[in-house]
Amino acid sequence: MEPVLLRVEEAARLLGIGRTRVYDLIRLGLLQSVKVFGARRVPRDAVDAYVRSLTQDAA
Template identity: 45%
Template sequence: MTAGTKLLTVPQVMERLQLGRTAVYDLIRTRQLVSITLGRARRIPADALTDFIHTRLDQEAA
């Protein structure tokens, strides 16, 4: 993660993936989606979301 990495909130990821809160936290819990914790706040690096989407697209294409 670089200094300029944008961090997304869970609601932002929910909106981008069109998934509910539980589904996003399940992706985090199963380590399919990388996240970090800052205090009590959970943040997802935008690059991690992009990587997740590309991985899923590759899996679907296979």
């Protein structure tokens, strides 16, 4: 079973980008994230939604 919340490093690996770029996407509001006890986490479905937005923008 895949985790529901990903560490930033895990989200970066899935997207094929660096950790800093993931933080940039979060800061710009392009990738949703949450804080859990002070740790930044990215919902798995937020990664999917971001990829969908990229493909829609490309069309």
